[in-house]
Amino acid sequence: MFKKEFKSDNLPKHIGIIMDGNGRWATKRGLPRNFGHKEGINAVERTIDALIKFKVKIVTFFAFSTENWKRSRQEIDGIVELVRSFLKEKKEEFLLKGVKVMSIGDISAFPRDLVEELEEIEEKTKNNDSLIVNLAINYGGRDDILRAVNNLIAQGAKNITKEDISANLYTKDLPDPDFIIRTSGEERISNFMIYQMAYSELYFPKTLWPDFDEKEVRKALEVYSKRERRYGGIK
Numbered sequence: 001m002f003k004k005e006f007k008s009d010n011l012p013k014h015i016g017i018i019m020d021g022n023g024r025w026a027t028k029r030g031l032p033r034n035f036g037h038k039e040g041i042n043a044v045e046r047t048i049d050a051l052i053k054f055k056v057k058i059v060t061f062f063a064f065s066t067e068n069w070k071r072s073r074q075e076i077d078g079i080v081e082l083v084r085s086f087l088k089e090k091k092e093e094f095l096l097k098g099v100k101v102m103s104i105g106d107i108s109a110f111p112r113d114l115v116e117e118l119e120e121i122e123e124k125t126k127n128n129d130s131l132i133v134n135l136a137i138n139y140g141g142r143d144d145i146l147r148a149v150n151n152l153i154a155q156g157a158k159n160i161t162k163e164d165i166s167a168n169l170y171t172k173d174l175p176d177p178d179f180i181i182r183t184s185g186e187e188r189i190s191n192f193m194i195y196q197m198a199y200s201e202l203y204f205p206k207t208l209w210p211d212f213d214e215k216e217v218r219k220a221l222e223v224y225s226k227r228e229r230r231y232g233g234i235k
Contacts, residue, residue: 098130
């Protein structure tokens with residue numbers, strides 16, 4: 001049995017989600033991989049609604065990594081089109097639900113119309129406060145750190161501190177993630193917010209991402225609520 005409600009002090013403030021298993025979901029059904037990505041968009045919508053319901057404040061979806069460029073052109077184009085359609089179709093809905101959209105990563109690598117859609121939805125939703133939906137697009141943890149260090153060098157910084165690096169990461173305006181979920185049963189972090197997740201709780205459900213829903217969100221939050229976070233200390 002799961003708790004009907006979660007106390008605010010038992011909830012993660014910021015959840016990072018590595019959405020894994022779209023391709024396997026499609027292959028199991030004899031479908032092209034992009035059908036899995038399409039169904040994965042529906043899982044994103046269900047997850048957003050569930051997180052609003054459970055009063056989680058921030059979620060970062062790992063939508064496209066710096067390594068995903070190694071995939072076929074057909075699959076990349078399909079993902080780009082799905083992201084573009086998602087942003088275009090969800091603008092008004094996000095406004096009504098109080099969702100604030102942000103992004104991290106080098107979006108300049110994408111077609112201009114996708115960049116414009118992202119910039120528009122970020123501007124329209126910037127004052128919303130029910131849930132921050134942060135999209136990691138063309139994002140890699142190592143590139144994030146490298147970019148931060150190069151920014152500091154350009155600023156003439158010396159004796160660089162942890163705080164300096166944090167202040168120059170893509171996520172500088174967000175708290176570090178408390179909880180990282182990777183679906184499909186794979187137990188690795190795949191270059192996702194590797195600096196920020198130093199003290200994140202990790203959770204690896206076997207559910208493939210297209211099957212993720214409110215029940216899975218509740219189950220994940222139940223797991224998190226039972227973890228004891230000590231940050232290297234003793235309670």
